[in-house]
Amino acid sequence: MKQLILIVSLICAPLPALAHKVIAGVFPAGDAIEGELGFSNGDMAVGQEVIVFGPDGAELGRTVTDEDGFFLYIPNSPVAHTFTADMGAGHVAKVIMPADEVAEIMGVAAEFVEAPVTVSDISAEGANGGTVASLSDEEREVIAKAVRDEIRPLRREIAAYREKNDMQSILGGIGYIVGLFGFGFYLAARRKMAA
């Protein structure tokens, strides 16, 4: 009886998703690298530790995903970053952000330090100047963040769409199987004829 209860409770326990495919992506987000981690059935990996490795295999740092499966990592060297996460039961995610993209992110970060001088110069000398130039750094940050938030669901939808198995690939696969076994038939028939 005890065993039965144990088994039932184990079945009912929320098991981590055992879907087949892991979705992982990284993209630049301001001066950080943002990434997402989840499964192709739409479950996101929550509280999953992500380990970041450099090109030489040395560990650069670690980060943890939030409740939407997103994680942030601020790079401190312009080398290729490899993000890996072991989600257990054979699910391993591995994404690489190439060195030039990381450098670009860090370039953005560097610009932010110098930017205030030029921006305040423009706004001081030309109060009646164009509105474009009067955007402060904070405003730019806010806009960038808003845009990122807006496109996030789109990004997720595209990722999910990429994983979708449509009728065409199913029928295509069956077509291959028919063809392959037809070929097998041909070979077997030839063998029989020769014998």
Place this chain on the structure above:
Amino acid sequence: MHIVDGALSNPVVIGGAIAAAGGIAVGLKSLDIDRIPTAGVLSASFFVASLIHVPIGPSSVHLILNGLAGLLLGWAAFPALFVGLLLQAVFFGFGGLTVLGVNTFNIAMPAVLAWMIFGRLIGRGSAVHGAIWGGLGGAFAIAATTLFVAVSLALTGDEFLPAAKLVFFAHIPVMVVEAVLTGFAVLLARKVKPELFLKGSSA
């Protein structure tokens, strides 16, 4: 059930590939002209079955149908399931090409084992008897596959028991569904084409 690229260490991947190649060779030898259509149909069913998901709690697992393939094909299940797995990897991204060997072995070997244990029993007695043994064979193949997957993961470094438990319990619903499906498939085949199994058990 499909192990993905990069989850296993190289020795496991290479070992799996060699074992799968051996199984495929034996299977191709046993695959005579009369059984090619059976193999093709089962390969296609296996390919599509993985798209049928059984929801359990927050997650889902899919049908495998390797027990049925094994019971009908014997060693020929190896090439049939290999073709299915290869196409799943290419079309759906299930598993991956480097771990194809391991996945083939993990899925096809239990199928062959099910055939060795239950193959003879199915051809004997009444059709209903055969169907019950068939159902047991179907469930057995899934259970053995979960065990094989857990062993592959354990050889790479995962703790064996937690991994095995996780995969095994997650697949209990699949075992039940497959047992019923395989049982009925055997029942139908025993009624309409009894020689299928008589031949299978003597092969």
